[in-house]
Amino acid sequence: MRSNCLLARFTGLFLVFVLYACKKQDASLQQVPSPAVAAVQVETVNGEVNVPLSWYTLELKLIRETPGFSPPVSARAIAYTGIALHEAVVGRSANAQTLGGQLNGLPPLPPPSKYKQYNWAIAANSALAYIIKQLFPNVSAANLQLINQLDSTNKVTYANNCSADVMARSVAYGEQVATLIYQWSLTDGGKDGYLNNFPADYIPPAGPGLWVPTPPAFQRAMLPYWGNNRTMLKPHWTDAVAYPPVAYSTDTASNFYKAARLVYQKGVAGTPAEKNIALYWADGAGTFTPPGHLIAIATQLIGDNQLSLSAAANLLAQVGISLNDGGIKCWKYKFHYNVLRPVTYIRSQIDSTWSPLIGTPPFPSYTSGHATFTSAAGNVMAAKFGSSYAFTDQQKVPEGFAPRSFSNFNQMIDEASISRVYGGIHYDFDSEFGKVTGKQVSDRVVLLKY
Structure with a gap:
């Protein structure tokens, strides 16, 4: 032959x-x-x-x-x-x-x-x-x-x-x-998303505890209809909107106030290590974005482990599906609950002069996209390489950051999730429930036959 x-x-x-x-x-x-x-x-x-x-x-x-x-x-x-x-x-x-x-x-x-x-x-x-x-x-x-x-x-x-x-x-x-x-x-509902991130026809609901545009740009809501897109995974009971956020309250004894207070305190007195974590995982406008960061880690691990073309294709498909569906579910939650961002709450209830360490994205707070994306992709990679697999993320070295080493994927997921609290743009409950959503997605992705 x-x-x-x-x-x-x-x-x-x-x-x-x-x-x-x-x-x-x-x-x-x-x-x-x-x-x-x-x-x-x-x-x-x-x-x-x-x-x-x-x-x-x-x-x-x-x-x-x-x-x-x-x-x-x-x-x-x-x-x-x-x-x-x-x-x-x-x-x-x-x-x-x-x-x-x-x-x-x-x-x-x-x-x-x-x-x-x-x-x-x-x-x-x-x-x-x-x-x-x-x-x-x-x-x-x-x-x-x-x-x-x-x-x-x-x-x-x-x-x-x-x-x-x-x-x-x-x-x-x-x-x-x-x-x-x-x-x-072409039929998933998202093909023109890049052309219309900020649809002018969307009018956010108004009321106590609900999202409003945030400083400094006060942009319209980004992709408010994205949660309606077709997921790649077939419909499942976990697609129903669940896990409501902590109840909104301005009472200083309430869990919501305490969550906002934690964000404020991290902004005022965060350690250098916490601030570095916030900046490392920021992945904001002009970067490869949080999903890009995660697929970059996947490609690095493919090279590190010398995977075959077939094995690499399997992993890249799984990580991609988890990122896409995690994003759709997260955006569904965001525009179902429409929770206001920490900067809005803190300026009205705690300190009118406060600003977050990193820029607040133009969409509701709950749940955290970072937590969802990282949990979805991280748990897929854990299923491939093992729950105790240790690795070093080299992806931000060209931007002047030191490599970050993790003893397992859960450590990476937790760090990326809490980074948004350190950065001043998410409550801790945003991150915790985002991790749950991402894990639900990854659990289904790895059950597909490849």
């Missing part, structure tokens, strides 16, 4: 590739184990995983630089990217399961042709190139050029000695799968 494509050393576009540089190696085409196998399998564990790593590196740049990619919108893009990747390579394994039919509204997807040879790295590359270009339709001309260049670079890098028919078949299959995934995405 034809030997598999030799993997050339990555000479690609992005400097980050040196972090995951592929080693030249020969990999022979495996024999078809049984007639049940959908396609001839090519298995090269080292090297080809750099295809998704390179695309996620670029996607994080696009999130930073493309207008409208707020945290929920970014989570949505990350999720569809991961699903397209998963479906492009699922056919390489006889035991792998397509997500078609498992996810909400996603029909069965076409399998690869039986007994035909595929270059799975090229199929993955073509799927990622297509889906990312569709998900970021308003990229700058310079970043569109980067998308096209990365597509070409990966094709050259991973196509040495491949016949023309294998290349064409692999490219066509990746694009076919990604096209169907993108068509599915």
